[in-house]
Amino acid sequence: MTGSQPPPLDVDRLISDRRTRVIxxxxxxGVGKTTIAAAIGLRAAERGRxxxxxxxxxxxxxxxxxxLSSLDNTPRLVHGISxxxxxxxxxSLHAMMLDMKRTFDEIVEAHADPDRAAQILANPFYxxxxxxxxxxxxxxxxEKLGQLRRAEEWDLIVVDTPPSRSALDFLDAPQxxxxxxxxxxxxxxxxxxxxxGRAYLRVLNAGFGVVTGMLTKILGxxxxxxxxTFVSALDTMFGGFRERADYTYQLLRAPGTSFLVVAxxxxxxxxxASYFVERLDTERMPLAGLVLNRVQRxxxxxxxxxxxxxxxxxxxxxxxxxxxxxxxxxxxxxARQLTIAALRLHADRMEQAAAQHRVSSxxxxxHPYVPVAEIPAQxxxxxxxxxxxxxxxxxxxxxxxxx
Amino acid sequence: MATRxxxxxxxxxxxxxxxxxxxxxxxxxxxxxxxAADGRRVLLMEVEGRQGIAQLFDVPPLPYAxxxxxxxxxxGNRQGGDVFALVADPESALIEYxxxxxxxxxxxxxxxxLGVMDFATTIAPGLRDxxxxxxxxxxxRRKESGRGRHYDAVxxxxxxxxxxxxxxxxxxxxxxxxxxxxxxGHADTxxxxxxxxxxxxxxxxxxxxxxxxxxxxxxxxLRELGTIRPGAIIVNMTRPLALPHxxxxxxxAGDLDQAQLALGLKAAGLDDSQTxxxxxxxxxxxxxxxxxxxxxxEQRLDTTGQPRYQLPWxxxxxxxxxxxxxxxxxxxxxxx
Numbered sequence: 132m133t134g135s136q137p138p139p140l141d142v143d144r145l146i147s148d149r150r151t152r153v154i155x156x157x158x159x160x161g162v163g164k165t166t167i168a169a170a171i172g173l174r175a176a177e178r179g180r181x182x183x184x185x186x187x188x189x190x191x192x193x194x195x196x197x198x199l200s201s202l203d204n205t206p207r208l209v210h211g212i213s214x215x216x217x218x219x220x221x222x223s224l225h226a227m228m229l230d231m232k233r234t235f236d237e238i239v240e241a242h243a244d245p246d247r248a249a250q251i252l253a254n255p256f257y258x259x260x261x262x263x264x265x266x267x268x269x270x271x272x273x274e275k276l277g278q279l280r281r282a283e284e285w286d287l288i289v290v291d292t293p294p295s296r297s298a299l300d301f302l303d304a305p306q307x308x309x310x311x312x313x314x315x316x317x318x319x320x321x322x323x324x325x326x327x328g329r330a331y332l333r334v335l336n337a338g339f340g341v342v343t344g345m346l347t348k349i350l351g352x353x354x355x356x357x358x359x360t361f362v363s364a365l366d367t368m369f370g371g372f373r374e375r376a377d378y379t380y381q382l383l384r385a386p387g388t389s390f391l392v393v394a395x396x397x398x399x400x401x402x403x404a405s406y407f408v409e410r411l412d413t414e415r416m417p418l419a420g421l422v423l424n425r426v427q428r429x430x431x432x433x434x435x436x437x438x439x440x441x442x443x444x445x446x447x448x449x450x451x452x453x454x455x456x457x458x459x460x461x462x463x464x465x466a467r468q469l470t471i472a473a474l475r476l477h478a479d480r481m482e483q484a485a486a487q488h489r490v491s492s493x494x495x496x497x498h499p500y501v502p503v504a505e506i507p508a509q510x511x512x513x514x515x516x517x518x519x520x521x522x523x524x525x526x527x528x529x530x531x532x533x534x
Numbered sequence: 535m536a537t538r539x540x541x542x543x544x545x546x547x548x549x550x551x552x553x554x555x556x557x558x559x560x561x562x563x564x565x566x567x568x569x570a571a572d573g574r575r576v577l578l579m580e581v582e583g584r585q586g587i588a589q590l591f592d593v594p595p596l597p598y599a600x601x602x603x604x605x606x607x608x609x610g611n612r613q614g615g616d617v618f619a620l621v622a623d624p625e626s627a628l629i630e631y632x633x634x635x636x637x638x639x640x641x642x643x644x645x646x647x648l649g650v651m652d653f654a655t656t657i658a659p660g661l662r663d664x665x666x667x668x669x670x671x672x673x674x675r676r677k678e679s680g681r682g683r684h685y686d687a688v689x690x691x692x693x694x695x696x697x698x699x700x701x702x703x704x705x706x707x708x709x710x711x712x713x714x715x716x717x718x719g720h721a722d723t724x725x726x727x728x729x730x731x732x733x734x735x736x737x738x739x740x741x742x743x744x745x746x747x748x749x750x751x752x753x754x755x756l757r758e759l760g761t762i763r764p765g766a767i768i769v770n771m772t773r774p775l776a777l778p779h780x781x782x783x784x785x786x787a788g789d790l791d792q793a794q795l796a797l798g799l800k801a802a803g804l805d806d807s808q809t810x811x812x813x814x815x816x817x818x819x820x821x822x823x824x825x826x827x828x829x830x831x832e833q834r835l836d837t838t839g840q841p842r843y844q845l846p847w848x849x850x851x852x853x854x855x856x857x858x859x860x861x862x863x864x865x866x867x868x869x870x
Contacts, residue, residue: 161555190744256657263659263700294554316653341641342650349628349654349717350661358657398851431813434804442802465781470798472777473814476821479773482849510823512743
């Protein structure tokens with residue numbers, strides 16, 4: 132085995148520590164973040180915490196197994212968790228699926244009087260903003276996290292971040308959207324009506340005709356009118372957006388918040404994980420460690436792929452070859468075929484395990500202090516609590532290192 | 535000029551989508567290579583600004599310009615064709631577009647510095663999509679004197695499956711944009727290309743629940759729109775297990791005859807065949823369970839009736855050699 136071993140990530144200690152209040156699971160899309168978040172939530176609940184898992188885009192059957200049949204934006208109690216001991220110390224698990232549009236609507240309703248709220252909700256630009264804008268999902272996930280935290284009903288919140296290609300989107304998108312909503316250009320569109328004497332606006336005003344002229348050419352008058360109506364209706368809430376984004380951002384830095392970066396042992400996923408780890412460091416946000424998901428385990432690791440393939444070839448060779456010493460019963464029987472298949476599969480798995488080890492060693496070489504927990508690849512999709520529990524068991528401290 | 539039948543003769547725009555993690559960009563690259571065989575000229579286009587093509591083909595980051603990045607596989611006495619790559623971003627496309635219709639190059643650049651272009655494409659996501667699909671449509675339609683079409687095929691590494699319907703369905707996208715004028719006209723042209731029989735959308739998936747579900751949803755969405763043709767389902771990273779069905783079932787249930795396996799291992803000259811048999815049986819059991827779960831997912835894909843191709847899992851990550859292997863697998867299956 133080459134390279135140094137990373138320190139082990141003790142997830143059990145993290146979730147047993149009552150001071151841990153928020154765990155954010157980050158990572159690029161397709162690495163199994165949702166499953167990991169759910170498994171951590173379940174394990175924490177079964178160890179006595181009152182947990183809510185905020186998921187964004189779970190697989191249908193996994194969602195159903197947690198009793199989430201629809202996107203209803205409300206935490207639902209998950210049945211079937213096993214608790215040991217007395218009722219006093221028993222934990223609980225809630226899970227919810229984020230509905231970004233509804234979350235956005237609720238912010239509007241909370242901050243504007245009913246007439247104005249209705250006006251905003253009906254605005255075509257708002258509808259596009261709240262349903263299909265890049266960054267809205269991340270913004271609303273953060274917003275929801277803030278709400279759950281303020282509710283003080285749970286002592287641990289596990290967040291599964293939206294499926295974006297870059298893990299950094301979760302940190303950047305909300306502020307980007309906040310800046311946009313709060314931005315000069317957006318305000319400029321409503322400026323002609325109230326230019327007044329502000330100097331910078333006068334300067335901008337010279338070029339204003341060009342800008343609006345161009346935007347009208349590109350977008351048409353209707354879009355601009357919708358945006359203008361939206362902006363003036365929203366005026367009282369302005370600043371509010373950025374403030375809210377800032378508030379949640381601070382929450383991510385607060386004691387009690389921990390980040391887990393989830394990755395599969397593949398180049399792309401670990402490259403994203405690296406970016407994210409470096410970024411958390413710059414932002415002074417607390418990284419608990421890397422969860423390396425879908426690690427190939429090979430029980431018969433002492434047989435090298437080369438020997439395995441050579442043995443398969445021996446069997447593959449002429450079955451009539453007496454010198455191979457093959458018993459007659461094996462000559463053309465299913466056992467021969469079975470053995471060949473087993474040897475080929477083994478070689479394949481060994482190669483995959485070696486490739487995975489190579490990329491994960493690369494990560495550890497660059498980030499030697501980042502603790503790592505390995506989750507073995509599961510043969511099937513996880514879609515019930517038992518499956519989640521099995522993954523959770525891999526978090527138990529005593530797991531042996533991969534061969 | 536087709537020298538052999540493929541499943542997609544006459545198709546010039548191959549849109550490739552797939553859930554994150556399924557290898558969409560890799561498959562788009564392999565398809566572009568496969569299409570570039572026999573002297574044909576292919577454009578591989580990226581629209582999400584993450585330089586996936588450059589990483590895949592191991593070249594420096596690509597600009598907003600068409601660059602030759604690879605040579606397609608030759609066959610017999612025919613030379614391989616060329617694969618060009620283009621990284622399209624909405625802002626550059628918008629500036630180019632303004633230049634085309636208004637000769638506004640300098641104004642465009644100035645507005646870009648002020649953030650106006652970025653702003654315009656932000657407040658109107660539909661505009662962004664029309665500009666990107668528009669770039670693909672332009673490349674598909676481009677003519678060259680004496681050659682006919684400039685490109686024999688265009689492959690677009692498109693947004694993920696969850697966004698594909700919205701991305702391609704330009705009509706609804708711009709219905710709330712300008713109702714007259716050049717953008718409208720532009721959108722109508724894009725729409726014509728997207729709806730033509732020259733365009734298909736391929737779905738890349740792996741045999742797991744979520745990606746398969748998204749594939750089914752994506753195909754259903756396109757069918758509902760009724761105007762953009764779903765193409766093939768490309769199952770990526772397959773690892774077939776060569777076992778007859780009864781052994782597969784037994785392996786999945788953990789009922790393998792370890793004594794037989796040990797006998798086979800011994801015959802192959804391996805020591806300690808008992809222990810080894812136990813280890814290998816455990817590996818077989820896992821893989822057989824995966825294979826059965828995958829067979830279920832394949833059945834779900836069967837319901838679509840779309841053509842299907844299998845691409846092998848390549849150990850140790852994808853390099854150029856691996857990409858050519860995938861390209862030839864696509865050609866063998868008549869995907870190109």
